[in-house]
Amino acid sequence: MILLSQVLWFMTFVECSEVLRLRGVAISKLLLYDASKDFTCFDGTFTIPFKNVNDDYCDCNDGSDEPGTSACPNGWFHCTNAGHQAFNIPSSRVNDGICDCCDGSDEYVSNNCSDFCSILGEEARVAALKRAELIKSGCELREQLSWKGKKMREEKKERFMALERDKNEAEAIKAEKEAIKKEIEKAEAAVLEAYRLINEAKQAEEDENQKKQEEQEAFEAFSLIDSNKDEKIQVNELRARQTFDQNKDGVVNDDEVKFIMGDLTELTWEEFLKTGWNRMRPLFMLEKGIFQPPSTEQPEAAEKNEDESGAIHGNDEPEEEWDEGEGDGDDTDEDGEGEEGEQAEETAEGEAEDNKENQDAEDGKPKYDEESQRIIDEANRARSEFESAERSVRDVEREMRQLEEALNKDYGHEDEFAPLDGECFEYTDREYTYKLCPFDQVSQRARSGGAETRLGSWKGWVGRGNQYSTMLYDHGQSCWNGPQRSAHVEVSCGLENAVTFASEPNRCEYVLHFITPSACWPEVQQESVPHDEL
Numbered sequence: 001m002i003l004l005s006q007v008l009w010f011m012t013f014v015e016c017s018e019v020l021r022l023r024g025v026a027i028s029k030l031l032l033y034d035a036s037k038d039f040t041c042f043d044g045t046f047t048i049p050f051k052n053v054n055d056d057y058c059d060c061n062d063g064s065d066e067p068g069t070s071a072c073p074n075g076w077f078h079c080t081n082a083g084h085q086a087f088n089i090p091s092s093r094v095n096d097g098i099c100d101c102c103d104g105s106d107e108y109v110s111n112n113c114s115d116f117c118s119i120l121g122e123e124a125r126v127a128a129l130k131r132a133e134l135i136k137s138g139c140e141l142r143e144q145l146s147w148k149g150k151k152m153r154e155e156k157k158e159r160f161m162a163l164e165r166d167k168n169e170a171e172a173i174k175a176e177k178e179a180i181k182k183e184i185e186k187a188e189a190a191v192l193e194a195y196r197l198i199n200e201a202k203q204a205e206e207d208e209n210q211k212k213q214e215e216q217e218a219f220e221a222f223s224l225i226d227s228n229k230d231e232k233i234q235v236n237e238l239r240a241r242q243t244f245d246q247n248k249d250g251v252v253n254d255d256e257v258k259f260i261m262g263d264l265t266e267l268t269w270e271e272f273l274k275t276g277w278n279r280m281r282p283l284f285m286l287e288k289g290i291f292q293p294p295s296t297e298q299p300e301a302a303e304k305n306e307d308e309s310g311a312i313h314g315n316d317e318p319e320e321e322w323d324e325g326e327g328d329g330d331d332t333d334e335d336g337e338g339e340e341g342e343q344a345e346e347t348a349e350g351e352a353e354d355n356k357e358n359q360d361a362e363d364g365k366p367k368y369d370e371e372s373q374r375i376i377d378e379a380n381r382a383r384s385e386f387e388s389a390e391r392s393v394r395d396v397e398r399e400m401r402q403l404e405e406a407l408n409k410d411y412g413h414e415d416e417f418a419p420l421d422g423e424c425f426e427y428t429d430r431e432y433t434y435k436l437c438p439f440d441q442v443s444q445r446a447r448s449g450g451a452e453t454r455l456g457s458w459k460g461w462v463g464r465g466n467q468y469s470t471m472l473y474d475h476g477q478s479c480w481n482g483p484q485r486s487a488h489v490e491v492s493c494g495l496e497n498a499v500t501f502a503s504e505p506n507r508c509e510y511v512l513h514f515i516t517p518s519a520c521w522p523e524v525q526q527e528s529v530p531h532d533e534l
């Protein structure tokens with residue numbers, strides 16, 4: 001840094017024309033322009049007589065010999081701007097008719113520019129003061145937020161450790177409940193297996209009885225038709241029975257005989273049982289009035305019997321007969337019940353099991369004996385206790401995962417951004433309301449209504465220089481025919497937390513501005529603070 005007194009001394013000793021030679025030179029470079037010596041270009045390529053400096057002819061390749069004229073295309077003119085901030089402009093702007101320096105020094109030929117540096121300087125000083133106050137108060141708030149953030153981190157760590165203990169305990173309980181469940185389920189399986197075998201045997205017996213009953217019925221019919229008792233049924237014996245006269249014309253014709261006998265001329269008992277009986281059984285039932293064929297008209301009875309599922313039952317009894325005959329009508333009924341069955345499956349597993357196991361048999365007697373029922377009840381209880389223990393482990397694990405995620409998040413140098421996690425801030429422009437939930441996501445909702453669109457999920461800090469100056473939220477909802485949405489959030493110092501601006505500079509790429517005390521730090525280099533050179 002060169003002292004002002006030195007500069008004044010220097011300037012006293014250079015002649016007026018030489019002062020002009022120094023036009024456009026920054027104070028910091030004055031010593032390089034020594035009028036008592038030849039001038040050496042800054043890049044060291046040439047040395048020229050000092051009188052050739054600022055002679056409106058470009059001698060040096062780097063433009064250093066013409067700081068105060070526009071002769072060199074790559075030269076720089078220094079605006080001293082006393083009272084405001086000094087800066088350099090490309091020397092091509094010197095004497096181009098436009099006032100670039102606030103002191104007007106770049107337009108020295110026309111001398112048309114007035115000096116308004118003091119006004120600008122004053123404005124800049126006021127702005128700098130305001131900024132300094134903002135930074136000061138912001139820093140105080142940031143320190144408080146940082147203290148809060150660190151405390152939150154500590155609390156989370158403590159909670160995590162407590163959960164680790166809880167997890168061990170919950171896992172031990174789960175293991176214990178699982179062992180109990182396995183044990184009692186073994187006993188339950190044995191009970192259910194025993195009952196399955198009993199039921200199977202019962203069913204087999206019932207089937208056998210049914211078969212016998214049906215055979216008896218068949219035998220009675222066989223004996224009835226076999227009028228000559230030769231243990232065979234002949235055509236004439238069929239013709240003798242009006243039962244087989246299906247069209248009710250008074251005779252049992254060939255077709256009606258063929259319907260029963262098929263291609264045979266007589267039926268032995270075995271053949272009768274195998275085919276003939278099945279064919280003639282509906283005719284017998286019809287005769288007895290047990291079996292009613294479906295009517296083609298719209299019988300009232302059928303309407304009456306229409307149940308909720310839409311199935312039509314012509315008669316209570318004959319469903320089973322229909323199976324043997326035409327075999328339709330039943331399907332609808334089964335479908336209807338199927339739906340109910342599905343609903344039942346949707347109820348909680350344990351509950352469904354409870355209901356199933358405790359069901360009474362149709363005869364009103366309990367399905368299981370007392371001891372078996374006790375085992376089943378106990379197994380149900382053990383299952384539900386195991387499930388609840390399992391749930392507890394899952395709950396603890398979920399909370400631990402969430403805490404771990406939060407503990408791994410980068411909340412700034414001193415956790416100053418941590419208190420923002422869990423909060424949301426909105427900003428509405430002409431078309432959309434944007435919502436920023438720091439460390440979680442950014443979304444957008446049209447003012448005209450409709451669903452929220454996720455613009456991105458928290459990815460991390462991506463600021464250049466100061467990484468905590470920009471947040472990135474990516475992998476948002478895909479754009480139609482375009483990329484997945486993403487949002488950059490520019491973070492700067494402010495005394496409150498607020499989104500102050502939102503835009504979409506490229507389709508489906510969003511930029512939000514967010515102010516927060518968490519981003520307030522003392523400014524080491526205050527760029528816009530003016531400094532006087534003279």
Ligand code: MAN
Binds near residue numbers: 444
């Ligand atoms: C929605 C909004 C807009 C976006 C278009 C892309 O209208 O998310 O921001 O540009 O979709 O189709």
